Amino acid sequence: MVKSYLDFEQPIADIESKILELENSDLDQDQINKEVIDLNESAVKLTEKIYSNLSPWQNVQVARHSERPHFVDYIERIADEFDELHGDRHFSDDRAILGGIGKIGDYKVVIIGHEKGRSTEEKIKHNFGMSQPEGYRKACRLMKLAERFNLPLVTMIDTPGAYPGIDSEERGQSEAIAYNLKVMSSLRTPIIVNIVGEGGSGGALALGVGDHINMMEHATYSVASPEACASIIWRDSEMAAEAAEAMKLSANNIFELKLIDEIIKEPLGGAHRNYDQASSQIKNSIINNLERLNQIPLNDLVEKRYERLMSYGAL
Amino acid sequence: MANWFEKILPSFIRKGSIKKSTIPEGLWQNCSACNNILYVPELETNLYVCMKCDHHIRLGARKRLELFLDTSGTKELSEGKSPKDWLKFKDTKTYKERINSAEKASSENEALIVMEGTVNKLPLVAAAFEFRFMGGSMGSVVGQKFVEGVNHALSNQLPFVCFSTSGGARMQESLVSLYQMAKTSAAIEKMHQAHLPYISVMIDPIYGGVSASLAMLGDINIAEPKALVGFTGPRVIEQTLNVQLPEGFQRSEFLLEHGAIDMIVHRKDLKETVHRLISGLISNRKS
Ligand SMILES: [Zn+2]
Numbered sequence: 001m002v003k004s005y006l007d008f009e010q011p012i013a014d015i016e017s018k019i020l021e022l023e024n025s026d027l028d029q030d031q032i033n034k035e036v037i038d039l040n041e042s043a044v045k046l047t048e049k050i051y052s053n054l055s056p057w058q059n060v061q062v063a064r065h066s067e068r069p070h071f072v073d074y075i076e077r078i079a080d081e082f083d084e085l086h087g088d089r090h091f092s093d094d095r096a097i098l099g100g101i102g103k104i105g106d107y108k109v110v111i112i113g114h115e116k117g118r119s120t121e122e123k124i125k126h127n128f129g130m131s132q133p134e135g136y137r138k139a140c141r142l143m144k145l146a147e148r149f150n151l152p153l154v155t156m157i158d159t160p161g162a163y164p165g166i167d168s169e170e171r172g173q174s175e176a177i178a179y180n181l182k183v184m185s186s187l188r189t190p191i192i193v194n195i196v197g198e199g200g201s202g203g204a205l206a207l208g209v210g211d212h213i214n215m216m217e218h219a220t221y222s223v224a225s226p227e228a229c230a231s232i233i234w235r236d237s238e239m240a241a242e243a244a245e246a247m248k249l250s251a252n253n254i255f256e257l258k259l260i261d262e263i264i265k266e267p268l269g270g271a272h273r274n275y276d277q278a279s280s281q282i283k284n285s286i287i288n289n290l291e292r293l294n295q296i297p298l299n300d301l302v303e304k305r306y307e308r309l310m311s312y313g314a315l
Numbered sequence: 316m317a318n319w320f321e322k323i324l325p326s327f328i329r330k331g332s333i334k335k336s337t338i339p340e341g342l343w344q345n346c347s348a349c350n351n352i353l354y355v356p357e358l359e360t361n362l363y364v365c366m367k368c369d370h371h372i373r374l375g376a377r378k379r380l381e382l383f384l385d386t387s388g389t390k391e392l393s394e395g396k397s398p399k400d401w402l403k404f405k406d407t408k409t410y411k412e413r414i415n416s417a418e419k420a421s422s423e424n425e426a427l428i429v430m431e432g433t434v435n436k437l438p439l440v441a442a443a444f445e446f447r448f449m450g451g452s453m454g455s456v457v458g459q460k461f462v463e464g465v466n467h468a469l470s471n472q473l474p475f476v477c478f479s480t481s482g483g484a485r486m487q488e489s490l491v492s493l494y495q496m497a498k499t500s501a502a503i504e505k506m507h508q509a510h511l512p513y514i515s516v517m518i519d520p521i522y523g524g525v526s527a528s529l530a531m532l533g534d535i536n537i538a539e540p541k542a543l544v545g546f547t548g549p550r551v552i553e554q555t556l557n558v559q560l561p562e563g564f565q566r567s568e569f570l571l572e573h574g575a576i577d578m579i580v581h582r583k584d585l586k587e588t589v590h591r592l593i594s595g596l597i598s599n600r601k602s
Binding site for chain 1: 405502529544
């Protein structure tokens with residue numbers, strides 16, 4: 001795979017292209033090996049340095065990276081089995097949210113997540129991960145299925161937000177999201193939420209109520225996309241970088257506010273640099289938490305979830 | 316009395332026989348819909364519905380509850396809570412500065428007021444959003460006060476009525492604000508489980524985080540005429556999709572037609588209707 005670099009990664013890209021040059025040069029092989037080792041080392045150091053200190057806007061770019069692993073990439077690596085289930089039983093099968101029954105480690109679970117799509121064609125099919133009411137209603141159907149059959153629920157969040165369309169409004173976008181929040185708050189099965197990419201607004205939260213909330217190191221989570229926040233508050237969507245800064249949307253900030261439970265470490269340079277490693281990190285956390293949550297009696301589990309919801313922003 | 320105004324008012328203002336400054340302050344108000352000048356004492360008896368065009372003029376939260384609840388026996392709940400600046404948020408102004416100007420504009424400490432009282436002697440808890448306080452946006456204190464109101468209803472076995480009017484989640488509290496959607500929805504679920512009525516009354520306008528949580532979750536959803544209610548604001552939809560929106564898009568009548576609300580109720584009938592609906596819902600309730 002040809003790596004693609006973000007603007008602020010240019011110095012890393014420079015080193016890596018030097019390595020490529022060397023490897024294809026006519027120099028003595030020992031000489032090449034030695035220099036490549038040195039260059040690799042400095043590339044790693046530089047990446048560590050840049051990634052340990054990402055600005056909020058750089059963080060947004062990593063979370064939106066065109067090669068960032070998506071729901072389907074994670075499912076492929078996390079779930080030993082996965083049978084996709086389709087449709088909301090009312091209107092259609094929204095491809096911006098996918099879900100099904102799968103197996104993670106020894107656990108049979110229901111998995112639901114946003115899918116953005118990668119190629120242009122896929123992006124259109126998945127509507128860039130922006131769900132319409134049908135998507136949330138499909139998710140809700142699967143949540144209730146999980147509850148009915150005592151299957152834990154695992155969700156993956158990666159969306160710029162709910163789809164802003166005329167038809168979405170006609171079919172009750174607000175109600176679809178609100179209803180999921182209500183259902184998730186009292187669903188009688190363990191819920192593990194994973195914010196893996198962009199967590200944008202109510203469209204993200206509609207899969208985001210749970211007993212253990214993971215957030216990938218370079219994922220973002222905020223009340224609105226930086227562009228939307230900028231256009232609402234600054235009345236200028238060009239101020240997105242400033243809005244990203246002000247909204248404190250990075251995992252570290254959100255962890256400090258006690259709004260998530262765990263930050264999942266990403267491979268050096270972001271999850272897109274190593275899908276397998278990123279997946280196994282999430283998988284480990286999911287399995288550990290399934291083990292832990294499964295031991296809590298359901299009444300206590302739901303009561304604890306409620307108490308936690310009540311603690312958000314309590315004074 | 317109304318006729319007297321219709322005839323007299325436009326002419327003497329045109330002639331300038333009475334200077335504007337001699338009109339006692341607060342006695343006249345423009346209707347934002349038809350632009351007619353209205354006599355405030357008459358407007359007051361008309362529940363702030365324009366006598367000329369029936370436009371439902373925006374009410375402050377306190378006024379709203381005063382008109383809805385019986386005059387005696389009201390008690391404010393969770394009084395005096397001010398917003399908290401979790402993120403030290405700053406745009407062109409600091410959140411602190413915005414809070415200060417919101418307090419001045421609304422004479423309130425936050426965008427939600429909650430009261431215990433009676434409606435035609437039926438005891439209940441009622442909450443109302445204050446739009447003049449940062450567009451009625453829902454931050455942590457709004458969520459907290461809403462939940463405390465619900466808790467009061469739960470422990471006293473009372474119905475809960477919420478008059479929503481809000482631009483949505485409060486940007487300045489970002490994720491803390493977003494989470495209030497889940498928090499308030501979870502509290503409503505408790506009402507549902509307790510078989511206590513939760514009535515949502517939608518007041519122009521409601522968008523985003525408030526629309527996609529507490530406003531849509533009523534056992535019964537009611538809207539005032541012509542209220543704008545939706546998830547995404549019309550301007551954003553127009554700009555994002557480059558489309559022209561159909562006439563009446565996201566108005567109460569549109570919501571009724573698409574099945575999002577149970578009924579549209581004129582402000583003059585609101586109190587009676589809510590009373591009748593709640594009485595009906597609880598008539599066979601086993602406690
Ligand atoms: Zn009018």
